[in-house]
Amino acid sequence: MIGEKIIACHVLNFERAFYLRLSSGKILLFKLHANRSNVLLYEEGKTAPVKLFRNGITEDRDLDWNSLNKAMILAGKVLNLRRGMLPNFSLPWVQFRETG
Numbered sequence: 001m002i003g004e005k006i007i008a009c010h011v012l013n014f015e016r017a018f019y020l021r022l023s024s025g026k027i028l029l030f031k032l033h034a035n036r037s038n039v040l041l042y043e044e045g046k047t048a049p050v051k052l053f054r055n056g057i058t059e060d061r062d063l064d065w066n067s068l069n070k071a072m073i074l075a076g077k078v079l080n081l082r083r084g085m086l087p088n089f090s091l092p093w094v095q096f097r098e099t100g
Contacts, residue, residue, distance in 0.1 A: 001028075001041075012069045019065060029065045040065065 005023040012018060016032040025044030031037055038060050039053035047064040054060070 001026075014070045015068045017068050027065060029068075031060070031063075031068075 001022070004026070006020050007023055008021040010019055010021070017030060018032075019027050019029040021027060027042040027044075029040040029042065029049070031040065036057060037054075038057050040049035040060060040063065041051040042048075042065055043050050047066065048062050049060065049065075052060055
């Protein structure tokens with residue numbers, strides 16, 4: 001990785017993770033999940049990492065980084081079905097409704 005240049009940095013939607021796209025086409029994923037945090041290196045076009053910083057987290061060995069990028073629809077009809085806490089936000093429904 002010495003000599004690589006960072007081409008782009010992307011934050012994954014609704015996820016505690018981001019990745020760096022490198023000049024070689026590789027992806028360096030930073031997964032910030034408390035005691036499950038890890039750094040994963042992907043070759044260009046591959047869905048499984050070729051290197052892990054923390055090899056002991058076995059579920060990361062075949063983690064497709066694309067699966068972490070989630071789309072969440074925050075439209076009124078969908079939110080009306082989700083009373084209580086909003087997923088991944090820890091915002092009470094009333095507070096979200098009042099403040100947006």
